[in-house]
Amino acid sequence: MGSMTRFDSRSAKVNQAPEVIFDFATDLRNFSRFVPASSFTDLEFNQNSCSFRADTLGTVTVQLKEKIMYNKIVFTGNALLQNDFLITVFLQETPDKYSEIKLSFEAEMNPFLKMAASEPVRQFLDVLVKEIEKFDGWGKMT
Numbered sequence: 001m002g003s004m005t006r007f008d009s010r011s012a013k014v015n016q017a018p019e020v021i022f023d024f025a026t027d028l029r030n031f032s033r034f035v036p037a038s039s040f041t042d043l044e045f046n047q048n049s050c051s052f053r054a055d056t057l058g059t060v061t062v063q064l065k066e067k068i069m070y071n072k073i074v075f076t077g078n079a080l081l082q083n084d085f086l087i088t089v090f091l092q093e094t095p096d097k098y099s100e101i102k103l104s105f106e107a108e109m110n111p112f113l114k115m116a117a118s119e120p121v122r123q124f125l126d127v128l129v130k131e132i133e134k135f136d137g138w139g140k141m142t
Helices: 018-025 028-033 111-134
Strands: 003-008 012-014 041-045 049-054 058-068 072-079 083-093 099-109
Touching (some): 003 111, 012 111, 018 083, 099 111
Antiparallel strands (some): 012 099, 041 049, 058 072
16 A cells, blocks of 8 residues: 655646636536547546546546635546546635636555656646646636
């Protein structure tokens, strides 16, 4: 058994109020806009959960676990049929009424898995933050 390992993204600034980001992100049907169809198959999205198949991870499932109004959203997930993980979205309002967003990924990992997964998880968080920053459809709900 491993220990809980956490990876944090850099902070991203988005030109939307935390309320808009929160409302968008707590409906998992909106995530279909972030998932490139060419990278995944068997895509299924509903309001509180989603699943997709990725070549390297098998079927990945994600569910909304917790939401603290306009501040924090926690998703729980499973990949490789055994690895449970948490992805947390932290929202903070900036002085100019926009949002600062930070992501964390947590999973129980043994030392070997931690070493093997560190770079892919960091790359995943970096790509996700870049996509969040350039996304312009926050107010357009599914």
